[in-house]
Amino acid sequence: MIAVEGLRVRAGGFLLEADVVVPAGALCAVIGPSGAGKSTLLAAVAGFAPVEAGRVSAAGRDLAGLAPAERPVTLLFQENNLFPHLTVARNVGLGLRPSLSLTRPERARVDAALAETGLEGLGERLPEQLSGGQRQRAALARALLRDRPALLLDEPFAALGPGLRAEMMALVERLTAPRGIAVLMVTHHPDEARRADLAAFCALTAQGGRIDGARPAAALFADPPAGLAAYLGDAGGDLAPR
Amino acid sequence: MARRDEPVTEALPRRVALTGGAALVLLLALTLGSVAVVALRAERAGALGPADWRALSFTLRQAFWSAALSTAFAIPLARALARRRFPGRAALTTLLGAPFLLPSIIAILGVIAVWGRSGWVSEALMAAGLARLNVYGMPGVLIAHVFFNLPLATRLMLQAYAAVPPERWRIAAQLGVEGRALFRLLEWPAIRAAAPGAFALVFSICATSFAIALALGGGPRATTLEVAIYEAAAVSFDLDRAARLAAVQFAVCAAAALAALALAAPPAAGFGVRLCVERWDGRGRAARAADALALALAILFLALPLAGVAARGVAGLGALTGAAGAAVWAAAGRSLAVALGSTLLTALLALPLAALVAALDRRPFAARLAEAGALTPLAASPFVIGVALFVVLRPVADPAALALPLTALVNAAMATPFAVRILAPAIRDAEADHGRLADSLGLSGWTRTRAVHVGRLRAPLGFALGLAAALSAGDLGVIALFSRPDAPTLPLLMHLLAGSRNVDAAFGAAFVLTGLAFALFLGFDRLGRGR
Incomplete structure (x- = not known):
């Protein structure tokens, strides 16, 4: 399980506020416009961004003060992982x-x-x-x-074509769900977010960005909040879950 | 990136072809023409004598050791700067760019103030009951060269560190890779990529060392080729020997410059290295101690000579009264005139050349040829050009009467490669972004230049001309070859003062010269940035 409660991360003039809980074995997608702090959330969980307030835990362990290597967490980037x-x-x-x-x-x-x-x-x-x-x-x-019980994916398949992306998503699900690994994945592809168990919208705010909890992906996309509907544009209505 | 999918065979704009071609011909006449003049003259001069061989051998040995020491010391320094955050770190990395602008005579005075016979180290040794230090000869030359080139080598390595994708440091931190394993995994590959280029660049710079070798070398055993050329041409008036040495110097320089170009970008390219990557390794006590030691030693080594010049310079300002003061201010005026003239000439050479190189973008071979022509001054040393000008001009005019314009010309030729390297990419980018738009609007001539290039070129042009002005103001090279002692530039006057009994006046003049060089650089740079 990954639990992010009342998190505040400040980088320069930017402030991210986030609440997200991902149960063990579930995959939660974080979707939203660029610059809203999606990657900052992952960096904070992995220990790469200083946390100003709030609590981050994984598998029941409070992560405050732990070095990146000591955290029960693996983070993958879009590229340069090798x-x-x-x-x-x-x-x-x-x-x-x-x-x-x-x-x-x-x-x-x-x-x-x-x-x-x-x-x-x-x-x-x-x-x-x-x-x-x-x-x-x-x-x-x-x-x-x-x-590690938590896997963080920062737009891991953004550079791949649609078919390959779906294949990789299936691979991630197959590898993580049976092992009870909680996955938090940042994406800007609605199709990836839709097939996740949970989805969270990262909204732009005056000061930076805010994530207000995760909901079952189907429910979120069936009744998107105003910000998400605007972000999805016309595609939002047409591509409702089939 | 928009890719040109159809082969476009646009004619080279005539204006660019004519002005660029003229600049190229002029530059090649100065460089390859000089080599030809020198070679013809050297043919008459016969084989190398024992003194010539000694000069060649010393030149190669000191350049090798300067390059080896600068590169080796740069490794721990770059490593510490790359992984530490501390107050003043940004200022320190900026300072690493300063020696490029610092006149060599200032560094010489600084080395004398710290390491000289009555310098701080000697005084400390005396106080401890030991003998005074004598660094004249190889040690003094190496100290001054490492002072100049350690920052350069460090900047090149920091660039290599900055080229490592930031994700890799995070992945390594997450995997718990630290210390020696991290060095092998990420740091050594970066260093290994940068070290040969740094070595070759420092070698090629030190192979043409003149002022440092002249002031800190000792006698015939520690004489570089440049100093030997100077002595042959200006002291013993043996132009045949000067030409013979100049031919050897060209061979050494061309080989070193080719190696450096193949392996590294020119030194001006790495001016603003920004390292934003945060690091999570090196928290252990041993790593912290090693970094602290490397930083402390480097700061001491680099800052002490500057502090020495400053301390004795303040004292020396008092000596700038009466005749000595008048001479210093008159020399400063000459240096300013040379610097401004040289800057103008650099602009006249570099702008058309850069435009030509950029316009030939679609003919890669021709572009490379034009760029190679623009870089020939790196292979022909200032003294090779100087001796050739001497040989050509002496039958028709008195070179000494033309000392200042000739110095400005040679300085401009030496600054042109850097300026072209800075300007050509800017012109190319501007053309790629808005060239087609301008063409579709039917713009041509000056209107087109204004629309596409002027705004984009201001900043790089200001930077390039600032470099040219500062380099020329601080240059102590061919001026020594041409000038009579009664009309020196400021660096030459300082050299003469330092060798006379009026050392205080030399240190006082150091203040004036440092101020002049940095004011010229900052002035042009600011002008370019519109402030």
């Missing part, structure tokens, strides 16, 4: 321990994670030899080995 001069297997192996030497059983676990994400046999390649989708699969494989 280190370019390390092989895919070594990149994934970093999820087991932050050095580059692995034991034989650990190497077997790396291979298993690669197989589970559809990268069997690609471990010895360099990231540049993979496609964009395959690189994100490798980043997900590393997240699996890290085995």
